[in-house]
Amino acid sequence: MHIAAQHQPSQIQLNQDGNLKHFLTIEGLSKSNLTQILDTAQSFFDDNNNLITTPLLEGRTVMNLFFENSTRTRTTFEAAAKRLSANVLNIDIARSSTSKGETLRDTLWNLEAMAADIFVVRHSASGAAHFIAETVCPNVAIINAGDGRHAHPTQAMLDMLTIRRESNKPFSELSVAIIGDIKHSRVARSNIAALQTLGCSDIRVIGPRTLLPVAFDDYSQDVRLFTDMDAGVKDCDVIIALRIQNERIDSPALSSQQEFYKLYGLNEERLALAKPNAIVMHPGPMNRGVEIASSIADGAQSVILKQVTNGIAVRMAVLALSMQGQLQHQGFADTLSL
Numbered sequence: 001m002h003i004a005a006q007h008q009p010s011q012i013q014l015n016q017d018g019n020l021k022h023f024l025t026i027e028g029l030s031k032s033n034l035t036q037i038l039d040t041a042q043s044f045f046d047d048n049n050n051l052i053t054t055p056l057l058e059g060r061t062v063m064n065l066f067f068e069n070s071t072r073t074r075t076t077f078e079a080a081a082k083r084l085s086a087n088v089l090n091i092d093i094a095r096s097s098t099s100k101g102e103t104l105r106d107t108l109w110n111l112e113a114m115a116a117d118i119f120v121v122r123h124s125a126s127g128a129a130h131f132i133a134e135t136v137c138p139n140v141a142i143i144n145a146g147d148g149r150h151a152h153p154t155q156a157m158l159d160m161l162t163i164r165r166e167s168n169k170p171f172s173e174l175s176v177a178i179i180g181d182i183k184h185s186r187v188a189r190s191n192i193a194a195l196q197t198l199g200c201s202d203i204r205v206i207g208p209r210t211l212l213p214v215a216f217d218d219y220s221q222d223v224r225l226f227t228d229m230d231a232g233v234k235d236c237d238v239i240i241a242l243r244i245q246n247e248r249i250d251s252p253a254l255s256s257q258q259e260f261y262k263l264y265g266l267n268e269e270r271l272a273l274a275k276p277n278a279i280v281m282h283p284g285p286m287n288r289g290v291e292i293a294s295s296i297a298d299g300a301q302s303v304i305l306k307q308v309t310n311g312i313a314v315r316m317a318v319l320a321l322s323m324q325g326q327l328q329h330q331g332f333a334d335t336l337s338l
């Protein structure tokens with residue numbers, strides 16, 4: 001299901017000053033917008049690389065609205081909001097009055113009336129966050145925590161922060177391989193957009209034809225397609241393995257998981273084809289023995305758990321920046337180093 005939007009995300013994501021108001025998708029944001037998110041996220045680590053706590057969003061209310069399951073995104077948004085000293089409410093959608101026939105609009109208007117400043121929204125329908133920001137609650141900052149197969153912008157930004165913190169090269173000099181189910185993945189889509197915006201010109205997507213986008217021409221020449229995994233990972237600096245999104249696949253795209261692992265699983269031999277200090281990433285949830293071997297997931301080159309920690313910093317940045325207009329009036333701009 002896709003919810004149609006009337007305006008381009010860039011028209012409603014930014015306020016009149018060009019600063020973030022809603023965070024719906026990477027597309028339409030500039031390199032400077034993305035760099036601001038990364039710099040702000042980095043500022044939430046202290047000199048010992050520990051995340052800080054700050055009163056930046058004291059008195060603000062963040063509501064987590066997860067219409068689809070999540071472990072990492074929901075929890076790290078809650079952790080992020082608490083580190084910014086905001087009030088956090090996790091709305092239990094399964095027990096809400098949506099089960100009694102209340103519409104999404106009515107649910108959201110009632111939550112807005114409870115003095116919500118920010119809605120963090122995950123929904124299985126592509127375009128849901130955009131629809132809410134555009135037509136339902138434009139005065140609440142809407143953060144997209146993943147919508148259908150469309151976008152997962154905070155995952156992309158935590159992946160970019162991880163690449164920036166763990167690689168010793170600028171984006172323009174990196175070769176990045178994204179492996180697996182590209183076709184159904186909102187993470188792949190947002191990561192490709194973020195990498196392109198940040199100047200990466202060697203992006204490789206690797207997978208069987210059934211799991212690669214049909215309209216591959218949507219991507220520019222920065223993105224190369226590989227069905228041969230060995231050729232695709234050769235000399236890469238960054239490898240991002242993706243889960244097969246079975247819940248979004250209507251008909252079988254693979255003969256078997258064993259067959260997928262044989263052809264596209266990230267194992268020791270394949271990792272050895274990449275650069276010696278290549279980093280291995282995975283957004284989670286991870287299926288060991290399908291897209292990645294346990295020895296690689298837990299190995300020295302894996303930064304998978306660092307992605308999770310960086311997710312708190314990035315989500316702190318996005319929450320804080322979406323309130324930037326109000327914070328400036330309160331003299332908080334200096335605290336954010338903006």
Ligand code: CP
Binds near residue numbers: 146
């Ligand atoms: N990466 C990610 O979105 O994980 P969750 O589904 O657990 O939030």
